[in-house]
């Protein structure tokens with residue numbers, strides 16, 4: 001069963017906001033803070049919520065702080081905890097809260113069946129095709145062929161760079177145990193990890209994350225494209 005519009009709790013301090021557009025359309029799910037030291041996406045979603053950001057069509061689900069304990073500690077995982085991004089599909093009965101939370105998130109995804117699931121990450125290492133792994137300034141996907149949305153968003157970003165150092169790339173990097181890939185496999189959605197490079201100032205990274213969210217939502221049809 002899908003959720004009613006409004007706020008819902010996956011755990012006492014992990015919540016999702018569900019917004020419905022005025023017109024029918026697809027569902028998109030945007031999540032940040034699965035790694036607590038990657039703050040730009042968390043703050044980008046907080047700003048969008050504060051600004052009253054809404055879908056024009058379909059449904060937008062926003063999970064601004066997926067791993068609250070990790071975010072509080074500004075660490076990848078909660079102190080003493082597990083990497084939440086490696087705990088999917090999770091388990092309702094597990095002792096570890098990460099497995100239980102992962103299961104609640106999977107239940108949400110399986111009920112809502114979003115067309116797009118995007119997770120906002122950050123990386124200390126700027127992407128260099130010669131260096132594996134390196135992720136900064138890429139949209140990462142794990143299925144071949146690449147969903148056309150991924151290239152379209154990267155092209156739009158690169159058409160409006162503030163500085164050439166910000167140039168974006170697509171990156172095919174399947175990780176069979178990551179949450180994104182398990183979700184893609186479970187429901188057949190487009191799954192994207194957005195990775196800003198932490199070499200930039202935090203306020204610029206937040207702006208970039210906001211822009212990527214807007215472009216992804218335009219491409220999937222949840223937000224209107226600007227009229228030319």
Ligand SMILES: [Zn+2]
Pocket residue numbers: 034035038120121122
């Ligand atoms: Zn991450």
